[in-house]
Amino acid sequence: MVNPTESPALNIPPEEINAAPPEFHARPYWASAIHVQHVSHAFPTPEGTPLPVLEDVCLDIRPGEFVALLGPSGCGKSTLLRLIAGLEPPLSGTIIQDDAPIVRPDPSRIVVFQDPTLFPWRTVRDNVALGLEAQGVLKKESARVDEALLKVGLENFAKAWPHQLSGGMAQRAALARALVNNPKLLILDEPLGKLDSLTRIEMQSELLSLWRKNGFSVLLVTHDVEEALMLAERIVIFSPRPARILSEISVDLSYPRHRDDTVLTALRHEILSRLGLGKNW
């Protein structure tokens, strides 16, 4: 669909490209493009007047692109993710994945929710195997489960129960459960929101390297401006509820990025002022 040489807008220094595994170069061929076209959504309320949550949202994600969504709490970001995942149909507008409209959940678009939501009655390995089992390919593809566990560094905890994991490990297990399906689009709803700042930084770089190795498209919701700046190629800013897109900011900066980069500092001021918090900085 997209020529690998012209996209995506990753400004990777030459030594980084050499360091990346070969499959990295292949990613734009199969990663998904998402087109959110004039989507509005509302929830019914007890009073009868529906609560508008999304208002005429238009958003395009190119194959292999890393897009972050920022917006005030309760504006409707999670709702948009649920619509893109296909868990609910939008009230109006359409959402298209590659060439087909999204009508139901599909393992090519995997969501990692804010809570790890591991199934407590399954071991870590069986949790990671969930997708393959649901799709009926577990017998053939069980090697992928171990691969995914290895990717997130949980190979020694395959037989552990979820309650025996730390918060960060549980979130990594949830990530492995998503990755094992070779998603074309990874939808992340504040996946690192509950972690302490050290684990968070560590997980951010893990996430980044997973994305660069695998090449799927990523849609990340976060409350953390710095996280968005460190990870995303493009940042989309939403208004308070009902969510409209206020503005988009491209982060034309190579990876790995440094937190104290002057460009990032400038962008942070820019974003915070667009979110209406400029005075505090």
Added chain:
Amino acid sequence: MRLAALLPAAAFAPHLPASPAASAITHSGQKTPAANAARAYRFVFSDWLSPLAWSAFAAVTLLWPNQSAGFTDWAYTKELGEGALVLAAIWAVLAFLAGFFVVAERQSSQTGKLTPGARVLAAFSRAAPWITAIAVLLALWEILTAKTGILSPPFFAPPSSLIEVYLEEYVRLLDCSVNTLALLGKGVLWGGVVGFLLGVGIGWSRRIGYWAHPVLRLIGPLPPTALLPLTFFIFPSSHSASVFLIALATAFPVAILTWSGVAGVHKHYYDVARTLGASEWFLIRRVAIPAALPQVFVGLFMGFGASFVVIVVAEMLGVKSGLGWYLTWSQGYAAYPNMYAALILMSLLFSGLISLLFFARDRLLVWQKGTVKW
């Protein structure tokens, strides 16, 4: 004597102070001089109390003459006393060995794991206070009945009379136990399966819920025993009627709790499974049911309890076999020792069944260990 079987020699041989050469290295690879093992002996008072109590019980039984009860003497008094003596000897040996090995092994192994032999001894140590208490209770019982006649026949009988019943009636008691178990098994199996399916159905599908819910609400609270006359009249045999009632008694709590379990599964679990490509069938089988399983077990425990009530009442009123029937029969003949014997048997059987259910739950719900306090 059974002692040899109870104490596998191999488990202890390396530690026996009598063979210092063999005891140089313990299973954990650590050097433990034989002298250490000998010094590690610890006198555990509660362990040693049990052989004492059983000896005392034996002495009371053998040395204190029975009160004459207006008929020939109670049978098996001597055998009871001798049996108690044998047990006292076994407890003494176990107490002696436990003092040597349990403490020593606990200290020498870093993992805290014990060899099989030492595990038997540790189990004995744990049970010792109860073993003592049982001897005291048996002695009291023997004194109040056979020795002093304070509790007099025909309503009360000494422990030795139970031995008589079990030796003379074991064929019939066995037959009754088998019949009770078979009837109970059929009813509980039907009730458990139907209740479970019904609960899943109501919890999952609105349409099934629409029809099943009101029926359940109306029929469920009826005590199944209240339906006994009706079912004995409708069903072709008292056996099938009882199966139906036991099934009914089991099904109601199982259905209600399965339903509430399925209905209480967090929506997030379904969302996760659906985005991973799960079909409706997968959601039921791999999400709803495992998540509801702890509740299902609560329902099964309640169902078991209810089914015990129903089967005993059904056997007392209509079924012509089984332990409930044996109870009424022995009461009719004023054979009270038989009644006690049947009661004890029944309590052992039913508590065995509950233990089985506990065992099944522990196997199926290992994942809950550490998340909830049982």
